[in-house]
Amino acid sequence: NRRVSVRDLALAKERGEKWPMLTAYDAMTASVFDEAGIPVLLVGDSMGNCHLGYETTVPVTMDEIAMLTAAVVRGTSRAMVVADLPFGAYQEGAVQALRSATRLVKEAGAGAVKLEGGERSAEQIRLLVQSGIPVMAHIGLTPQSVHTMGYRVQGRGEEAAAQLLRDAKAVQDAGAFAVVMETVPTPTATEVTRSLHIPTVGIGAGPECDAQVLVWTDMAGLTPGKLPRFVKRYAELRGALGDAARAFAEDVTSGGFPEEQHSFR
Ligand code: KIV
Ligand code: NA
Secondary structure, three states: OOOOOHHHHHHHHHHOOOEEEEEOOOHHHHHHHHHOOOOEEEEOOOHHHHOOOOOOOOOOOHHHHHHHHHHHHHOOOOOEEEEEOOOOOOOOOHHHHHHHHHHHHHOOOOOEEEEEOOHHHHHHHHHHHHOOOOEEEEEEOOHHHHHHHOOOOOOOOHHHHHHHHHHHHHHHHHOOOEEEEEOOOHHHHHHHHHHOOOOEEEEOOOOOOOEEEEOHHHHOOOOOOOOOOOOOOOOOHHHHHHHHHHHHHHHHHHOOOOOHHHOOO
8 A cells, every 4th residue: 555644644744744635526636636746635525515516515425425435546546535424424423433434444445534523523533543544633614514603714712712722632632643624713723733743734724734725626726606715726727628618619510620630431
């Protein structure tokens, strides 16, 4: 197994080396990111919004995560593939979490799983890690809780910052190998990063996190509409793909395609 390991990521934190993480939902895109040297790929339940056409991550199922995780694993040889546990697949308790996570590891080939929640998910994290499944935690804004939390910045104010730190410590103590912090003010996220020995993976959590993650369709400019403040667009794929589709359509209607070199005699 020449894939990136939990140990590699722990060493990176010791050495002060930052690393990137991207989401991936299919084998071909994942192979591009693997070849580009992205060490960790997340089969995020953001697939609900950007791949499956749902409004939120809440409807995403275990079958959907398992199918797309298997595709991302098949498309890669070096990246650690982390699969999200979807809403409803771990909230009942540690035993349910273990059953769900085991499926993603055994059936889909995930190298680790991610689940949302700090103190509230510590019991689940502990059993998974004791059972041999690496766990990435996810605190701050947790999109599966949209119906109770909304999509607001988390950890703002003294009390919320203290809770975020308790959540971070709780997942570290439970054995998580890393923790995503989503939409957290920079000073709070920085304090958490300095207080933990496991790497923090920021998304809208400022520059001091040990790693940074973005949803690939956001970072590549494929997602339509207004994007959150924390996104940086590194390409304009939506425009490029639309242009390609329009050029193809124009060629077909005008008779410009196919030509001699595309045809068989
Ligand atoms: O599902 C996802 O894409 C995520 C990242 C934003 C961390 O959980
Ligand atoms: Na997610």
